[in-house]
Amino acid sequence: MPQAPPPDSPRDPGRRRVLQGLASVSGLVLAHGSLLATFSFSRAAQGRTVHAFAVVADLERCTGCRTCETACAAYNHPATIDGRTLRGLGNPRLSNMRVYGFIPEVDVPVTCALCSDAPCIEACPVPEDEHGRRALYRRPRLHTILNDTERCIGCRSCAAACAVDRGGVIEPDPATGRPTHICTLCDGEPRCALACPYDALSIMRGPVDSELHGKPPVEIAQRMMERWYSLSAPEVSP
Amino acid sequence: MSAALPGFHGVLLDVDLSTGTISRRPVPAEHSLAFLGGRGLGVRLLWDLLPQPGVDPLGPDNPLMFLPGPLSGFPVPSASRTCVVTKSPATAPVQSPHPHASTVSYSNMGGFFGPEIRFAGYDGVLVRGASPEPVVLVVDDDDVRLEPAGDLWGMGTEGLDEALAERLGDRRFRSVYIGPAGEKLCRRACILHTAARAAGRGVGAVMGAKKLKAIAVRGSQMPTVSDHAAFLRRLERARRRFEGMVGTLYRGVLRRGGTAMYLELASKRGVMAVRNYREGTFEDIDAIGYKASRENIWVRNSACYCCRLSCKKSGVVKDGPYAHVVHDGPEYETGTMFGSNLMIKDLGGVLKAIARGDDLGLDIISTGNVIGFLMEAYEKGLVDRAFLDGLDLQWGAVEPVHAMIEKIAACEGVGAIASQGVAAVSKHIGEHTASFAIHVKGMELAAHNVQANPARALCYATSNRGACHLSGDSKHHQDFVAAMDSTGVCLFAVSAGRPMPGMSCEDIAMLLEAITGEPWDEDRFMAVGERTFALERMFNAREGFTPADDSLPERFFTEPLTLGKSEGAVLDRAEFQASLAEWYAERGYDAETGRPGAEKLTALGLDALT
Numbered sequence: 001m002p003q004a005p006p007p008d009s010p011r012d013p014g015r016r017r018v019l020q021g022l023a024s025v026s027g028l029v030l031a032h033g034s035l036l037a038t039f040s041f042s043r044a045a046q047g048r049t050v051h052a053f054a055v056v057a058d059l060e061r062c063t064g065c066r067t068c069e070t071a072c073a074a075y076n077h078p079a080t081i082d083g084r085t086l087r088g089l090g091n092p093r094l095s096n097m098r099v100y101g102f103i104p105e106v107d108v109p110v111t112c113a114l115c116s117d118a119p120c121i122e123a124c125p126v127p128e129d130e131h132g133r134r135a136l137y138r139r140p141r142l143h144t145i146l147n148d149t150e151r152c153i154g155c156r157s158c159a160a161a162c163a164v165d166r167g168g169v170i171e172p173d174p175a176t177g178r179p180t181h182i183c184t185l186c187d188g189e190p191r192c193a194l195a196c197p198y199d200a201l202s203i204m205r206g207p208v209d210s211e212l213h214g215k216p217p218v219e220i221a222q223r224m225m226e227r228w229y230s231l232s233a234p235e236v237s238p
Numbered sequence: 239m240s241a242a243l244p245g246f247h248g249v250l251l252d253v254d255l256s257t258g259t260i261s262r263r264p265v266p267a268e269h270s271l272a273f274l275g276g277r278g279l280g281v282r283l284l285w286d287l288l289p290q291p292g293v294d295p296l297g298p299d300n301p302l303m304f305l306p307g308p309l310s311g312f313p314v315p316s317a318s319r320t321c322v323v324t325k326s327p328a329t330a331p332v333q334s335p336h337p338h339a340s341t342v343s344y345s346n347m348g349g350f351f352g353p354e355i356r357f358a359g360y361d362g363v364l365v366r367g368a369s370p371e372p373v374v375l376v377v378d379d380d381d382v383r384l385e386p387a388g389d390l391w392g393m394g395t396e397g398l399d400e401a402l403a404e405r406l407g408d409r410r411f412r413s414v415y416i417g418p419a420g421e422k423l424c425r426r427a428c429i430l431h432t433a434a435r436a437a438g439r440g441v442g443a444v445m446g447a448k449k450l451k452a453i454a455v456r457g458s459q460m461p462t463v464s465d466h467a468a469f470l471r472r473l474e475r476a477r478r479r480f481e482g483m484v485g486t487l488y489r490g491v492l493r494r495g496g497t498a499m500y501l502e503l504a505s506k507r508g509v510m511a512v513r514n515y516r517e518g519t520f521e522d523i524d525a526i527g528y529k530a531s532r533e534n535i536w537v538r539n540s541a542c543y544c545c546r547l548s549c550k551k552s553g554v555v556k557d558g559p560y561a562h563v564v565h566d567g568p569e570y571e572t573g574t575m576f577g578s579n580l581m582i583k584d585l586g587g588v589l590k591a592i593a594r595g596d597d598l599g600l601d602i603i604s605t606g607n608v609i610g611f612l613m614e615a616y617e618k619g620l621v622d623r624a625f626l627d628g629l630d631l632q633w634g635a636v637e638p639v640h641a642m643i644e645k646i647a648a649c650e651g652v653g654a655i656a657s658q659g660v661a662a663v664s665k666h667i668g669e670h671t672a673s674f675a676i677h678v679k680g681m682e683l684a685a686h687n688v689q690a691n692p693a694r695a696l697c698y699a700t701s702n703r704g705a706c707h708l709s710g711d712s713k714h715h716q717d718f719v720a721a722m723d724s725t726g727v728c729l730f731a732v733s734a735g736r737p738m739p740g741m742s743c744e745d746i747a748m749l750l751e752a753i754t755g756e757p758w759d760e761d762r763f764m765a766v767g768e769r770t771f772a773l774e775r776m777f778n779a780r781e782g783f784t785p786a787d788d789s790l791p792e793r794f795f796t797e798p799l800t801l802g803k804s805e806g807a808v809l810d811r812a813e814f815q816a817s818l819a820e821w822y823a824e825r826g827y828d829a830e831t832g833r834p835g836a837e838k839l840t841a842l843g844l845d846a847l848t
Contacts, residue, residue: 063548065541066350070313081466089469090313091460093357093410100409101350103399103433104564105540105552197480197546228537229554229564 053143054114054204055097055183055190056213059224061200062099064107069095071195072111075186096169096181097192100217104231106224109201111192112169112183113214114145120170120179123161126151142185152178166214244464245308245753246270250283251360251382253375255448256298256367260382265361271756272843275307275361277344278724278770280323283364284342285773285847288325291781292336295327296423296447298368304355304414304453305363307726308753311356311461312469315476315741316731318542320352320414320437321345321723327425327447328440328604328659329704330680334782341679341778343703344723345437347414347429348542348550352726354412357457369449376406377455387451392418394597395430402454411454417599419647420446424657426604426646426682430596434550434566435542438601439681439703464755472748479733479741480546488739489547492730493539496549497570498528501577504570508690508804511579511683513633514610515676515793518687519802520578526585531568534585540566547730553589560586565593574685575606580613580639587636591643598647607682608660609642612652614674620667627651673792679704679783688794690804696817699788702774713824714764718743720774721767725750769842772834775827776847785832788818 070090077088088094097111118138126135135152138145147158154177162170170179183190185203193201212220225231242248248270252263265279273279280303287301294300302324309317326343355363358377365375372387390401395417403409413431420427420442427442463469480489491499501523504510508518524530535553542550555563568577568588576582576591595602609631615621616631623630627645629638629652645653655666660682664675676683681704688695693711700716701709708729710716718734725746733740747758778787790809798808822829826838839845 060538063539063541063545065543065545065548067313067544067546070544074313079466084467086466087470089460089463089466091357091458093458101399101432103396105432105434105538105550105566107540198541198548230562231564 054213055111055185055193055201056204056210057109058200058202059106059108059220061198062107062109063198063200064099064101064105065197066092066099067195067197068097068109068192068201069099071191072097072186075191076184096183098169098181100221102221102225104225104229106221106228108217108220108224109192110167110169110217110220112145112181113167114143114183114185115166115214118145119161119164119166120158120182121145123157125155125157126153136179142188144185145182147179147182149178152176154178166216168216243267243270244462244755245750246275247356247359247361247461249360250303250362250364251355251358251377252364252366253382253384254367255365255369255373255384255450258369258384260384263364270308270361271754272766273770274721274724274750274766275310276305276319276321276724276726277323277346277720278766279362280305280321280344281342281770281773281777284323284325285777287366291334292338293325294338295325295340296443297338298366298448300325300444300447302365302441302444302448302450303362304351304365306352306355306361307724308461309746309749310352310726312463312473312749312753313544314473314727314749315480316542316545316547316728317726318348318350318352318545319346319723319726319728320349320355320431322347322429322437322441324441324444326440326681326703327443328681330661331778331781331783331787336782339781339783341681341703341781341783342774343439343441344774345429345439345441345703346708346723347431347435347437348545348728349431349435350412350543351414351431351455353543354455354457356461357459358455359457359459363453363455365445365448365450365453368447372449372451374402374451375453376411377453377457378411379457379459390415390451391421393451394418395433395599396593396597398430398452399433402452406454406456408456411456413452413454415452415599416442416445416450417597417647419443419599419657421451422647422649422657423447424600424647424649425659426601426608426657427599428601430599434552434596436596436601438603439706440601440604442599442601461753463753465752469749469752472745472752476741476745476749477546479739479745484739488733492547492549495528495532496539496551498531498551498568498573500570501568501573502527502529504574504686505578506803508799508802508807509687509694511574511607511610511685511687513581514579514607514614514674515683515687515791516614516674516797517801518690518799518804518807520581521801522583523578525583526568526573526577526588530585531573535568535589542728545728545731549730555586555589558584558586560584560590563590563593565589565596567592571685572602572606575603575610576639579606579610579685581633582636582639583634584636587640591636591640594640594643595647598643600643600647603684604659604682605643605646606685607676608646608656608663609639611660611663611671611675612642612656615667615671620671625652673796676791676793677705678790679787681705683707683791688790689797689799689809690807692809692813692817695790695794695809695814696821699790699814699818700821702771702778713821716771717764717767719767720770721763722746724766724770765842769844772825772838772842773844773847775832775834776844779831779833783832785818785822785829788832790814
């Protein structure tokens with residue numbers, strides 16, 4: 001059993017540190033080598049466009065405070081006040097990041113994994129256009145996933161694909177059926193990672209090759225309960 | 239309905255369980271400005287809802303309120319609290335002309351429930367009446383319904399989050415609930431949230447009397463702010479209070495040890511509850527202190543909504559007879575009341591006791607206090623083993639304590655009387671045990687001992703919900719606490735008056751200003767606290783409480799500590815009485831009746847209520 005003492009040494013997140021890809025590789029992505037195959041990443045020089053792939057969580061550090069949810073919502077759902085665009089107030093319901101809480105205490109922050117095999121895009125039935133894009137497509141910069149609202153037919157296939165064996169992050173808009181909650185990476189500076197008071201979130205450059213990355217939160221929670229509390233496959237509902 | 243003030247929804251969810259009626263009850267703007275929310279708004283509502291004394295706290299007429307504050311629902315650091323306000327089922331005056339006389343109860347819990355109430359579009363939830371059958375109240379924004387809860391009745395709190403998530407099909411529902419103790423109307427029952435966060439001091443019995451097993455809330459809206467740009471600026475400033483050298487220092491302490499950090503410190507200073515408050519130092523403190531927990535139990539830290547401190551620890555007992563017990567804690571209160579106060583030095587045994595107490599939905603402070611009293615009575619031969627249902631309740635004996643916890647929650651055998659609190663047990667056994675029945679106004683003292691801490695003695699004696707360690711050690715501190723308890727923000731996150739970093743009163747006032755559009759400063763903020771405290775006092779006086787109730791157990795004046803750094807310390811009765819008189823004068827309360835004087839009432843805008 002790996003020991004998992006509570007994180008104690010207070011560290012300032014430091015915006016640059018987050019952007020630079022984070023030094024503590026060993027602490028990343030569910031923390032331990034056993035769950036990690038190798039992955040590659042490189043540091044982005046300050047000031048250069050960051051070429052990013054996904055937000056990853058260190059469950060050893062996450063405390064379940066949900067500050068990330070509010071930061072995501074505030075950035076991705078801005079407010080227009082007297083003609084000025086300002087960050088929103090941070091309604092967690094609008095957030096693309098969602099922290100799932102379990103008893104015994106396990107918190108699993110889940111955001112779109114921007115899966116390299118993108119089952120959501122695979123499931124999109126809209127024919128490819130002249131650029132080879134379906135309605136749901138991979139954006140070259142940052143490799144985020146965008147939805148072309150002009151061509152989206154609101155069939156919810158992407159959400160269904162995400163719900164099977166992935167994080168189930170994509171929620172179809174109740175009215176239009178269009179996908180919501182896909183991670184935008186906040187133009188390369190994910191606000192969730194910047195705002196995390198516990199340094200639990202980071203942006204990964206390069207493919208994230210972890211056994212649990214993009215997995216359903218319940219599955220991750222069960223693994224962490226086994227690891228932390230020596231509980232074997234406790235019953236948890238979706 | 240008229241437009242609410244910015245920052246407030248201006249409406250409570252009003253649920254009458256007797257009739258099944260669900261309605262929206264407007265909150266007058268002047269109440270929101272004078273009392274904010276939480277504890278302040280709670281006592282203001284209680285004053286109107288119970289205009290006459292003598293109402294049975296466990297009867298249908300006693301309202302039960304769940305109140306966040308005006309900062310709840312915003313990502314303000316540690317704006318995570320919910321205040322549960324009701325008439326206490328756990329306190330009593332020395333004498334009163336009224337039946338069922340008791341104090342106001344305000345119980346404060348962290349987590350995610352308060353913010354979710356605000357997301358659902360309410361400034362609070364008011365529950366009245368009593369249901370004939372067990373129910374769960376489900377609040378999904380405007381969709382509010384009562385569902386049968388027969389299948390949940392009898393369940394421990396440990397499994398309720400999971401059961402409710404399964405039933406409602408979404409983990410976004412945040413819930414509060416009672417365990418078997420609340421169902422049995424044990425007067426020391428809690429209301430729990432996330433299976434370990436608790437609103438204590440007996441409020442679980444009120445919920446149980448209403449046959450309300452749980453409330454589950456899910457919301458999708460945000461409250462509004464008056465000045466959006468100023469709010470964002472001030473929010474950033476508030477967050478920065480937890481960064482930098484000073485901010486990081488205090489933050490680091492709570493992250494490292496939580497409140498358990500104080501176990502070693504309090505024992506060293508001689509201000510810990512040890513051996514039923516006979517001592518202030520525990521010689522085996524290293525066995526149950528925070529260092530032992532870090533080494534042997536804890537695996538991770540948890541935080542409440544948008545909190546940067548994460549004082550909550552959870553873990554698992556790794557070996558010994560209680561191996562594989564998984565739960566939160568010990569923290570300072572639970573570790574002391576189920577540890578040193580009972581002379582228990584088996585850390586696994588302490589965690590097991592805490593786990594059972596929480597699962598059953600018991601107030602661990604009161605339960606540990608009552609068991610400590612019984613241990614002392616047993617040691618002194620004032621009760622025999624038969625009285626204890628055959629339990630050999632010796633100091634430090636783990637298994638008998640575990641058995642007592644089950645009995646108290648079930649109100650069975652010796653638990654039938656023990657569940658009514660230490661004052662009731664002492665009265666039952668005989669007047670000669672009163673000197674070591676450690677309560678004020680019928681409410682058990684918490685884990686802070688006072689022979690060597692006169693300021694805390696004043697706090698216990700004058701607190702409006704009976705003995706309370708958190709209500710403030712001076713008039714100023716009491717007003718600060720009452721104001722903070724009305725905002726929805728955790729006391730631990732605001733430094734005022736204490737040598738620790740965190741937000742200041744001014745930070746809170748500035749946030750209130752941006753949110754409400756009203757001019758707020760520290761003075762106006764502190765006045766909310768003073769007003770709240772005074773109205774609580776008026777409520778208690780109406781029930782028949784007098785200055786005679788602002789007293790302390792005899793032990794603290796007559797039995798000096800015999801151990802540790804504070805050896806020999808004992809409270810001086812004359813000094814204590816002088817500090818009380820000074821406190822009355824400073825508060826502007828009449829020393830004869832205990833009520834706020836006419837001048838003070840006018841100054842606080844409470845004169846219209848008399």
